[in-house]
Amino acid sequence: MNSLAPYHSFSLQSSAQSIVFIESLDQLSKIEWTNDTWILGAGTNTIFTSNYSGSVLINQLKSLTITESDTDWLIDVAAGENWHSLVEKLINEGIPGLENLALIPGSVGAAPVQNIGAYGVEISRYIESVQVYNFKSHEFVKMNNSDCNFEYRDSVFKQPENSHLLITSVQFKLPKHWLPVLEYPDLQSLPNDATAEMIMQHVIQVRKAKLPDPDEIPNAGSFFKNPVISSAQYQSLLSNFPDMPAFVLDKNKVKLAAGWLIDRAGLKPLRVGDAAVHQRQALVLINKGQASGADLLTLARNICNTVKEKYGVELEPEVRLLGENGLLAQL
Ligand code: NAP
Numbered sequence: 001m002n003s004l005a006p007y008h009s010f011s012l013q014s015s016a017q018s019i020v021f022i023e024s025l026d027q028l029s030k031i032e033w034t035n036d037t038w039i040l041g042a043g044t045n046t047i048f049t050s051n052y053s054g055s056v057l058i059n060q061l062k063s064l065t066i067t068e069s070d071t072d073w074l075i076d077v078a079a080g081e082n083w084h085s086l087v088e089k090l091i092n093e094g095i096p097g098l099e100n101l102a103l104i105p106g107s108v109g110a111a112p113v114q115n116i117g118a119y120g121v122e123i124s125r126y127i128e129s130v131q132v133y134n135f136k137s138h139e140f141v142k143m144n145n146s147d148c149n150f151e152y153r154d155s156v157f158k159q160p161e162n163s164h165l166l167i168t169s170v171q172f173k174l175p176k177h178w179l180p181v182l183e184y185p186d187l188q189s190l191p192n193d194a195t196a197e198m199i200m201q202h203v204i205q206v207r208k209a210k211l212p213d214p215d216e217i218p219n220a221g222s223f224f225k226n227p228v229i230s231s232a233q234y235q236s237l238l239s240n241f242p243d244m245p246a247f248v249l250d251k252n253k254v255k256l257a258a259g260w261l262i263d264r265a266g267l268k269p270l271r272v273g274d275a276a277v278h279q280r281q282a283l284v285l286i287n288k289g290q291a292s293g294a295d296l297l298t299l300a301r302n303i304c305n306t307v308k309e310k311y312g313v314e315l316e317p318e319v320r321l322l323g324e325n326g327l328l329a330q331l
Contacts, residue, residue: 079109
């Protein structure tokens, strides 16, 4: 049946034409890649909204090597390793840097794709290079940080024209001279001299309190990106919504909190079939059991339309939504 439900954390009933598990680099040259081959890690940011007509490759490559220079820790990790296990292992070995990114579900290979970020740290800060296998040229290529075009929850790997690049490993460079990043409201209760271990434990606690565990309640983390609008639009919104949180990105741009917009638009009770808004964090949509792809898409469209009507702001999915023939061009 090739069911995809166990391989994406939103767990919609869906299937693929075929599923291949990648466990060794030697397998790669034997795989026939076509335009409808989809590469998946742990499936925590991809949602299959219907049966998928192509084949799915699931990256389960494993390895970890730690070396050091005078100034940095150099970590080379295979893409199929679990992200949070890596964070924990490094902190336990006395290597700080990734503590703010604790408990993000997913694999190491997904970290550069999505440029994962939390509590003021984006992983692009620590990525030295990304090794990929190019299914068109059948070569391994090492891409430097600047080749990856990292942006807010985005990178070159998220672009459809690069779907033939399979990330095999990621090289991180973590400076030995470490400073805690404690600016986010949820971390401000920590002392200025908090250790990386303390920060990691705190982040784990906060995330567990706010976010649903995908193993218990299927979800794909933040469903939408935080929208970026002009300072002028923000100023005019403030007259109607004086307590709207916003973060200045530069003199012309402001980032809004999508979760706040959804919550304050009164959308928390919204539910379509078994697709619903999470009660403790409105930015997360959940599958209460038997949601269908159509339920989820209807829910997401309702949210976008209401947010647009109320604030004039467009929400964009952060997750990658797949239909029968590949990425959905729009919701
Ligand atoms: P929160 O603390 O309730 O804040 C809401 C939003 O405001 C966040 O999304 C964050 O944007 C922004 N924000 C807060 N303080 C900020 C500051 N000092 N400077 C700039 N922006 C600030 O957020 P939350 O929902 O509990 O999430 C906490 C962190 O975990 C956030 O960084 C969030 O992105 C991350 N997270 C990511 C996922 C995912 O699936 N990707 C899921 C849950 C949480 P940013 O999102 O840009 O940081």
